[in-house]
Amino acid sequence: SYTKRTVQYFEEEEVWRYISGGKRLPIQWSAWLTHTRKEPPTIEELEADIRRQLRLSANVARIEARDAAEAAQMLQMRQQ
Structure with missing residues (x-):
């Protein structure tokens, strides 16, 4: 069973920038969040x-x- 991995945003407005597609997480973080890499970048x-x-x-x-x-x-x- 995988542990749950989440993102904590520094500012609340940042959440909406990522949700709307205006910004993207670095691929290294996306890979860690989806358990395709073991260690965070x-x-x-x-x-x-x-x-x-x-x-x-x-x-x-x-x-x-x-x-x-x-x-x-x-x-x-x-x-x-």
Whole structure:
């Protein structure tokens, strides 16, 4: 039998932000709450994941900018 795991929100308004879908719990916490991981995430783990997400976003932005520049260059070459 599993123990019951719950979330305690710092502010009452936060509950509604999560319920309405405006915010989401980190996947590490969701996994712990649903018993798909044994231990709750550490602050260090959550911070490392935030850094990973920031690196990923920066890489995506660079790739999108490169792709847009290539598309503009191809369009310009076709028009000549």
